[in-house]
Amino acid sequence: MRSVSSTKSFHDAAAEALQNPSLRAALDKAGAGFLTTRSRAFASLENARALTDAAQQARTRAVDGMADLLLLFEERARAQGVSVHWAETAEQARETVLALCAGKRRIVKGKSMASEEIELNKALSRTSAEVIETDLGEYIVQLAEEIPSHIIAPAVHKTRAQIDALFRHHHGGKGGESSQNRVRSSQALVEEARRVIRQKFLHAEIGITGANMLIAERGAALLLTNEGNGDLSAVMAQRHIVLAGIERIVANDRDAAAVLRVLARSATGQSLGTYVSLYGGTGDAHKDTHVVLLDNGRSAMHGGAWHDMLRCIRCGACLNHCPVYTKVGGHAYGWVYSGPMGKVLSPLLAEAGTDARLKRRVAALPHASSFCGRCVEVCPVGIPLTSLMRKLRNRHFERPESIGGWKTKLGCLCLRFLFAYPRLYRVFLALALRLLKTAARGKGHVAFLPGLGGWTKTRDFPINRRARSALALCERANRNASHTP
Amino acid sequence: MMPSALDERRHAESRARIIARLRSAEKAEKAKAGKGEAATTSRAKPVLLKPVLPKFVEQTQGRTACFVARAEALSCQFLTGGQAAEKKTAGKMATEKMVKEKVIAKAALGKVLRDFFVARRGKKAAPLLLFDALEKAFWERLGILKILEGRCRPVEMREGVEGRDFATSPFPAFSLQRAVCAVAETGTLVFANRTRAQAVLTFLPTVHIVLLAERDITGSLEQAFARVQPSSSRAALWACHLVSGPSRTADIEQTLHMGAHGPKELVILLYR
Incomplete structure (x- = not known):
């Protein structure tokens, strides 16, 4: 049912994405906006650095003391009449939510990446219940039977024309035959979605949302949205189910405020999301609230080499600034988490799961990076994404079968041999450069490199001044080496 | 299952x-x-969190000005006491005057609200105005319900109200709600809702009218959080909501639109 390629490798999916003109158009349109709004939001502050430092500390405190804070959260939340459930795996989380939804037919959902992670909609759709995603982007993606391509803007890959067509198809032919060919304005589309989804809110029996944070001292779930859909989901239905990863915990209000200050600024350039809500209380007798704490591989990341990744606040800044993501879009990554944070998180979370195909598909993701380091620069909580990716690459290559075919293996062996003998390496390099120079004589480039087709498939390989100076350097080094005993 | x-x-x-x-x-x-x-x-090294706010926020007047400016930047509307004085004049004095106009005397609240409804009333029948049943006495004391008679149809929101109660009736157009406090740092209004009925006021209507006392404007987010501590509030809290402007979305081609699912307009009555 999901049209996202579930078997393709990142390599193939990315190549396909690059050939998709509407995807390129949508991504190009979105790209610049994200960057300018974010940089403006931070540039207007006198002490942006102090803000990100405070957020990083708040998250570090939260992740380091996770066990105690989670227990405190549970105690406080229970005391206020909120039920807390613990789920070790995606399967257990699904079962818990399904049990909480048993017998109910009308479910509205706020945006939640954790629910995408455990494929909750798929499980719910097998029951008799009707599940409606209410975040506009998620709703669009749900109608298109896809998965979100961005953790903040799920439908960033869709153009207005595509959304218009989807709405016409699913909402019935209200547009009239005459206007079939005209693409409606985005305002009209927002209005239509509001009208349709509003009816769902009014009749909802259960509201499922995620949580941006779980505040331990308060025993409350913090939810941040711009549309108000998360809150309508929580408020209008009698039962509110919050699904959150265990690493969403923060110690107290002060730490929550510190994270809030950078979260919206990094994501959309706002100083705060339009609606920040704290749920967890006893006030209303006509309401019950459940929090499902999802582990699904997170506790295994704790304390080890991947500990830093648990700090992630899912702001999406690294996606927006990634030269790879902005060209291929989120679906190429083959799972719900994409961009630099996805390259680290997906392989680690998949490991804990039981889906062998998923594991294989996302294991190679850390290689899809040029290590330009922009993600590290913009991360508001200072996650060293590139070094985590490097560690993941190393680990990936520990198993020989992940290196590739016999050609790659042979190449690696040759290189290893050359690297072990510097003099031989220089001789070889000088020879290669000389050959290239001869081949490029008069043109300044070569059109074909034997055995390295990937380099010259779409462009000529330039042999410019730099290559010539490299050759000179090489030869000088060789001479020097032969003089010294 | x-x-x-x-x-x-x-x-x-x-x-x-x-x-x-x-x-x-x-x-x-x-x-x-x-x-x-x-x-x-x-x-983490223990480092003290430096204040994020400009110094002037330490004074009441500065806080009000800061809140008004930031809330307006978020597309909030302020009702003014006197004539519609939205003329843009340069200079600091003009800004101060504009802020002053936005702070209404408590006695004039009813009149300002009536003028608002008179200006809004189209050809349609008087719109629904939702308010919290628990706060009825408060609104009556202010004389607001009486002065609005005929201009709109007030509806009391009680505990146990259901969404489907609104499915057949004309859609709730307006709601009237009191904010616990506001945040100058971000231009945010804070609501402490004890019941679901109160939360409906915050999210369901098309136009959300908010009453805010000037003395309740706090400086930072932390101060606002402190005001809505679960233990310190008069009654048990169900949820609190920090609202910064009307509902919005940019999910279609990253173009910003107001009124995604929540209120399309946020109208603030700031009084002293």
Whole structure:
């Protein structure tokens, strides 16, 4: 049912994405906006650095003391009449939510990446219940039977024309035959979605949302949205189910405020999301609230080499600034988490799961990076994404079968041999450069490199001044080496 | 579905295993650090959080000005006491005057609100105005309900109200609600809702009218959080909501539109 390629490798999916003109158009349109709004939001502050430092500390405190804070959260939340459930795996989380939804037919959902992670909609759709995603982007993606391509803007890959067509198809032919060919304005589309989804809110029996944070001292779930859909989901239905990863915990209000200050600024350039809500209380007798704490591989990341990744606040800044993501879009990554944070998180979370195909598909993701380091620069909580990716690459290559075919293996062996003998390496390099120079004589480039087709498939390989100076350097080094005993 | 999925014992076992994994990792890390090896994680140094706010927010007047400016930047509307004085004049004096106009005397609130409804009233019948049943006495004391008679149809929101109660009736167009406090730092209004009925006022109507006392404008987010502590409030809290402007979305081609699912307009009555 999901049209996202579930078997393709990142390599193939990315190549396909690059050939998709509407995807390129949508991504190009979105790209610049994200960057300018974010940089403006931070540039207007006198002490942006102090803000990100405070957020990083708040998250570090939260992740380091996770066990105690989670227990405190549970105690406080229970005391206020909120039920807390613990789920070790995606399967257990699904079962818990399904049990909480048993017998109910009308479910509205706020945006939640954790629910995408455990494929909750798929499980719910097998029951008799009707599940409606209410975040506009998620709703669009749900109608298109896809998965979100961005953790903040799920439908960033869709153009207005595509959304218009989807709405016409699913909402019935209200547009009239005459206007079939005209693409409606985005305002009209927002209005239509509001009208349709509003009816769902009014009749909802259960509201499922995620949580941006779980505040331990308060025993409350913090939810941040711009549309108000998360809150309508929580408020209008009698039962509110919050699904959150265990690493969403923060110690107290002060730490929550510190994270809030950078979260919206990094994501959309706002100083705060339009609606920040704290749920967890006893006030209303006509309401019950459940929090499902999802582990699904997170506790295994704790304390080890991947500990830093648990700090992630899912702001999406690294996606927006990634030269790879902005060209291929989120679906190429083959799972719900994409961009630099996805390259680290997906392989680690998949490991804990039981889906062998998923594991294989996302294991190679850390290689899809040029290590330009922009993600590290913009991360508001200072996650060293590139070094985590490097560690993941190393680990990936520990198993020989992940290196590739016999050609790659042979190449690696040759290189290893050359690297072990510097003099031989220089001789070889000088020879290669000389050959290239001869081949490029008069043109300044070569059109074909034997055995390295990937380099010259779409462009000529330039042999410019730099290559010539490299050759000179090489030869000088060789001479020097032969003089010294 | 299997009822066992909600089994207490099963969840307790899961919790024990998750916590045990977290704790064993912590122990391993401590042991490693004890041996002199560098810990894999960057430990936080205790550093005091510097204030994020400009200095003028420490004074009431500065706070009001800051709140008004930031709320307006978020597309909030302020009702003014006198004539519609939205003329843009340069200079600091003009800004101060504009802020002053936006702070209404408590006695004039009813009149300002009536003028608002008179200006808004189209050809349609008087619109619904939702308000919290628990606050009825407060609105009556202010004389607001009486002065609005005929201009709109007030509806009391009681505990236990259901969404489908609105499915057949004309759609709630307006709601009137009192904010607990506001945040100057971000131009945010804070609501402490004790019941679902109160939260409906915040999210369901098309136009959300908010009453805010000037003395309730706080400086920072932290101060606002402190005002809505679960223990300190008069009654048990169900949820609190920090609202910064009307509902919005940019999910279609990153173009910003107001009124995604929540209120399309946020109207603030600031009084002293």
